[in-house]
Amino acid sequence: MFELGRNKILRGKREFNTVHSKGRSFANREMVIYILNDENLNGKAGFAAGKKLGCAVIRNRVKRILREAYRLNQHNIKQDCAIILVGRKNLIEAKADVAIKSFQEICKRAKIWID
RNA sequence: GCAGGUAGUCGAGGCGAUCGCGGUUAAUUUUUAAUCGAGGAAAGUCCGAACUCCACAGAGCGGCGUGCCGGAUAACGUCCGGCGGAAGUAAUUCCAGAGAUAGUGUCACAGAAAACAAACCGCCAAAUUUUUUGGUAAGGAUGAAACGGCAGGGUAAGAGCCUACCAGACGUGCAGUAAUGCUCGUGCUUGAUAAACCUCACGCGGAGCAAAACUAAAUAGGAAAUGGUUGAGGUUGCUCGCUGACAUUUCGGGUAAGUUGCUUGAGUUGUGCGGUAACGUACAAUCCAGAUAAAUGAUCGCCAUUAUUACAAAAUUCGGCUUAUUGACUGCCUGCCUCC
RNA sequence: GCUUGCUUAGCCCAGUUGGUAGAGCAUUUCCGUCACAUGGAAGGGGUCGAGGGUUCGAGUCCCCCAGCAAGCA
Numbered sequence: 001m002f003e004l005g006r007n008k009i010l011r012g013k014r015e016f017n018t019v020h021s022k023g024r025s026f027a028n029r030e031m032v033i034y035i036l037n038d039e040n041l042n043g044k045a046g047f048a049a050g051k052k053l054g055c056a057v058i059r060n061r062v063k064r065i066l067r068e069a070y071r072l073n074q075h076n077i078k079q080d081c082a083i084i085l086v087g088r089k090n091l092i093e094a095k096a097d098v099a100i101k102s103f104q105e106i107c108k109r110a111k112i113w114i115d
Numbered sequence: 116g117c118a119g120g121u122a123g124u125c126g127a128g129g130c131g132a133u134c135g136c137g138g139u140u141a142a143u144u145u146u147u148a149a150u151c152g153a154g155g156a157a158a159g160u161c162c163g164a165a166c167u168c169c170a171c172a173g174a175g176c177g178g179c180g181u182g183c184c185g186g187a188u189a190a191c192g193u194c195c196g197g198c199g200g201a202a203g204u205a206a207u208u209c210c211a212g213a214g215a216u217a218g219u220g221u222c223a224c225a226g227a228a229a230a231c232a233a234a235c236c237g238c239c240a241a242a243u244u245u246u247u248u249g250g251u252a253a254g255g256a257u258g259a260a261a262c263g264g265c266a267g268g269g270u271a272a273g274a275g276c277c278u279a280c281c282a283g284a285c286g287u288g289c290a291g292u293a294a295u296g297c298u299c300g301u302g303c304u305u306g307a308u309a310a311a312c313c314u315c316a317c318g319c320g321g322a323g324c325a326a327a328a329c330u331a332a333a334u335a336g337g338a339a340a341u342g343g344u345u346g347a348g349g350u351u352g353c354u355c356g357c358u359g360a361c362a363u364u365u366c367g368g369g370u371a372a373g374u375u376g377c378u379u380g381a382g383u384u385g386u387g388c389g390g391u392a393a394c395g396u397a398c399a400a401u402c403c404a405g406a407u408a409a410a411u412g413a414u415c416g417c418c419a420u421u422a423u424u425a426c427a428a429a430a431u432u433c434g435g436c437u438u439a440u441u442g443a444c445u446g447c448c449u450g451c452c453u454c455c
Numbered sequence: 456g457c458u459u460g461c462u463u464a465g466c467c468c469a470g471u472u473g474g475u476a477g478a479g480c481a482u483u484u485c486c487g488u489c490a491c492a493u494g495g496a497a498g499g500g501g502u503c504g505a506g507g508g509u510u511c512g513a514g515u516c517c518c519c520c521a522g523c524a525a526g527c528a
Contacts, residue, residue, distance in 0.1 A: 002134055002135065004135075006136095046408065055158090055428085056158090059428095060412095061412085064136095067136090068414095072134080095413090095414095095423090096412090096414070100413095
């Protein structure tokens with residue numbers, strides 16, 4: 001019930017660019033999220049970590065933590081939107097529960113949270 | 116025991132539970148089960164190959180690389196052994212280590228003079244008289260570097276002018292596959308720089324898996340200008356040779372999806388044999404990631420620890436090099452101290 | 456993944472065969488002005504991205520790292 005298969009992940013440069021450029025953005029100290037309501041992309045998520053964070057090991061770790069935060073909370077989020085999560089510097093040393101709380105907080109601010 | 120040198124191993128957690136990811140194979144159908152799932156550097160892209168395309172790859176000039184000798188290898192700028200030089204008490208480590216008598220260039224400032232030698236001070240002799248002429252390379256000063264060093268003889272003063280020792284050059288002989296080493300002889304002694312041009316020897320065609328091939332879809336298989344079978348364009352920088360009809364720019368439109376390449380290979384492990392070694396060879400065992408917004412993670416408990424943990428993530432594949440790095444362990448060797 | 460280029464003063468840049476690192480803007484001081492700007496004069500400020508090598512001597516030549524930027528279906 002917490003699966004996150006391949007069909008639920010944004011694929012290709014085009015899908016990313018549409019969400020990234022057209023979507024609304026929200027940010028806090030740990031991450032930035034982009035949200036877009038698009039019929040073809042709804043229910044999908046993407047994960048990113050910029051080159052400034054560090055080497056490949058650190059970037060992979062940040063993306064995994066973001067994936068974990070989204071995976072455990074995906075049923076509490078409205079299904080009519082596509083989300084991109086981008087990691088920031090505070091997430092490099094952080095544990096998973098920090099990322100989860102941060103994700104819940106930011107979703108409530110974006111008004112896509114359902115209890 | 117202390118201090119060092121060298122070769123190598125492990126590689127950061129282990130076990131259990133819950134949630135979850137990628138490949139393969141089964142079932143059956145869209146979910147289950149089994150099994151496998153990052154490194155010693157996967158990194159930098161610095162060399163060398165395999166592989167693919169370009170004439171299944173050609174000629175000349177140019178260009179680039181390598182550079183003591185012998186071997187290893189598919190190949191190499193790598194490795195092993197030896198020689199020479201430098202550092203260290205030693206074990207040992209480091210070296211782009213051919214040629215400066217084929218030619219050209221450069222050597223700032225200082226200094227008399229920076230390369231077919233020359234003569235500022237000085238020294239000696241002669242003249243004349245306070246300067247000139249000749250001899251000289253011992254001494255001084257400058258510089259990174261001054262035309263072998265040092266001692267004795269010799270001389271007007273000096274000088275390889277002569278002699279001994281040392282350094283180098285050339286030649287003879289001996290040892291060694293060779294680099295080179297040793298012996299003897301000849302007064303033969305004529306800077307440095309080749310990571311300056313260059314000479315000699317050897318090697319190199321170009322591009323790279325975003326290479327390349329196939330399938331499917333889409334549309335206006337568009338238009339204009341310039342050049343073009345009197346040869347466009349491609350093939351390396353040029354010339355030849357080969358190929359033989361489109362190429363470039365501007366405007367406008369569309370696709371940028373999937374499959375193959377993609378992992379069985381100069382493979383890995385073990386044992387024996389040959390070789391000082393790099394390595395080779397025989398036999399046996401074994402299959403060990405193959406993704407494409409990109410898979411190894413999260414949480415909790417127990418154990419270990421100074422520490423929730425060094426450096427760090429495959430992207431066509433191998434052989435090296437270089438760089439980053441924690442803690443621990445093992446073998447051998449050297450020097451010093453103590454005891455038996 | 457592959458292939459290229461660039462790092463020099465606070466900023467933007469020169470530096471041609473190796474020989475004491477320069478210009479413009481900015482900055483400091485002085486002159487000038489009632490005062491400020493413009494103007495004139497003088498001065499300070501550099502580990503030449505880092506480390507090693509060749510050389511008597513490297514910004515420059517060679518090797519090797521770091522950072523930044525660009526291109527390739």
